[in-house]
Amino acid sequence: MFITFEGIDGSGKSTQAKALVEALKSQNVPCTWTREPGGSEGAEAIRKLLVEGDPNRWSAETEILLFNAARRDHLEKTIAPALERGETIVCDRFVDSTRIYQGVVRADLRETVDIMHKTMIGREADLTFIIDIDPEVALTRGLARNSGEDRFEDMGLQFQKDLRAGFLELAKQNPERCKIIDGSQSMEDVGRDVLAAYESAQP
Ligand code: ADP
Ligand code: TYD
Numbered sequence: 045m046f047i048t049f050e051g052i053d054g055s056g057k058s059t060q061a062k063a064l065v066e067a068l069k070s071q072n073v074p075c076t077w078t079r080e081p082g083g084s085e086g087a088e089a090i091r092k093l094l095v096e097g098d099p100n101r102w103s104a105e106t107e108i109l110l111f112n113a114a115r116r117d118h119l120e121k122t123i124a125p126a127l128e129r130g131e132t133i134v135c136d137r138f139v140d141s142t143r144i145y146q147g148v149v150r151a152d153l154r155e156t157v158d159i160m161h162k163t164m165i166g167r168e169a170d171l172t173f174i175i176d177i178d179p180e181v182a183l184t185r186g187l188a189r190n191s192g193e194d195r196f197e198d199m200g201l202q203f204q205k206d207l208r209a210g211f212l213e214l215a216k217q218n219p220e221r222c223k224i225i226d227g228s229q230s231m232e233d234v235g236r237d238v239l240a241a242y243e244s245a246q247p
Contacts, residue, residue, distance in 0.1 A: 046127060046167070047242070048138040051175035052207045053197050054186025055227045056234060060175060061136045063235045064242065068132060076126045079136035080114065084121035087114035095193040104151035111142050112160050119165060138169055140222075144210035145196065149203060169221065171245050173238055174211050177227035179204035 047064070049057040061077060068075040081091040094102070094110055102110065115138070126133050139161050147154035183204055186197050196203075215222040223241040227234055 045132045045171065046123070046135070046169045047132065048135045048140065048169040048172045049175065050137060050140045050144075050172055050222075051211060051227065052177065052179055052182050052204045054182035054184075054189075055175040055177045056182075056185075056231070057173075057175050058136050059231055060173065060225075060234055060238050061134050063231070064238055065134050067235070067239055068134075074129075074131040075134060076122075076131050077134050077136070078118070078122055080118060080138055080141065081111060082114070083118040083123070083135070086117040086121070090114040090117075095195050097195055099195055099198050101195070104146045104153055105156075107150065108142060108146045108153065108157060108160060111146065112164050115139070115142075116164055119167065123167070135169070138172075139165065140169075140172060140174075140211070140214060144207055144214060148210040149206045171242065172218075172222045173241065174215050174222055174224050175227040175234070176208065176212065176224050179208055181228065 049061045051057050058079070061079075065075050065077040080087070081094050082088040090110055090113055094107065094114075123133055123135070139157070142157050142161070143154060147157035179201055183197060183201060187194060212224070215224050223245070225234060225237050225241065229237070
C-alpha cells in the first residue's frame with residue numbers, strides 16, 4: 045500500500061507518518077518511511093535547493109520542475125522498489141503538495157501539475173491523510189523547530205491559510221483516497237484517528 049501524509053507546514057505530518065510506521069511494524073506489516081522533497085540521494089540534493097533561501101528564489105514554474113525531478117528520482121530509487129518488494133510505503137508529502145502549493149496557491153497551474161504528474165510520475169497514493177489545523181498554531185510549531193528549512197513558512201500566514209483551504213478542497217474532490225484528520229488534538233489522539241482511518245481503509 046502507498047500511503048501519503050499531506051497538510052500545511054508544521055501540521056504534524058512527520059510526527060504522524062513516523063508513528064504510523066511504528067504502529068504498522070508492531071503489527072508485522074513491512075513498512076518504509078520516506079519523505080518529499082527527498083527520499084533518495086538525488087532528491088535530497090534537490091531538496092536543499094527548494095527549502096532553503098529567499099522565498100523569491102524560484103518561480104512556481106521552476107519549482108514544479110524541481111519537485112518533479114526530485115519525485116522521479118525518489119520514485120525510481122525508493123518508492124517503486126519498496127512497493128515491488130511488497131512493502132507499505134508511508135511518504136511525508138507527495139504530488140498533492142505540488143498540486144496545492146505550486147498549482148493553486150503560488151500560481152494557477154493545477155492543470156500543468158497534473159499533466160506533468162501523469163507524464164513523468166504516473167502514480168497516485170492509495171490512501172492520503174490530510175492533517176488539518178489552524179495555520180497560526182502550525183506556523184508557531186513549525187518555526188519553533190528552527191530547522192533552517194523555512195522557505196515556504198516565510199511566505200507568511202495568509203499563504204498557509206490559502207494552503208489549508210486548498211487541501212480541504214482537494215479532499216472534497218477525492219473523498220475515497222483523502223481522509224481529513226483533526227491535527228489540533230494531542231499527538232496520541234491524532235495518531236489514534238490516523239490508525240482508525242487506516243484500518244477502515246483496509247479491504
Ligand atoms: P510537519 O511535518 O507537518 O511540518 P511535524 O510533525 O514536524 O510537522 O511537527 C511540527 C512540530 O510540532 C514538531 O516540533 C512536533 O514535535 C510538534 N507537534 C507535532 N504534532 C503535535 C501535536 N499534536 N501537538 C503538539 N505539538 C505537535
Ligand atoms: P517539509 O519538509 O514537509 O515541510 P514542513 O515540515 O514544513 O511541512 O516540506 C518542505 C517544503 O516544501 C514545505 O514547505 C512544502 C514544500 N513543498 C512544495 O511546495 N511542493 C511539493 O511538491 C512538496 C513535496 C513540498
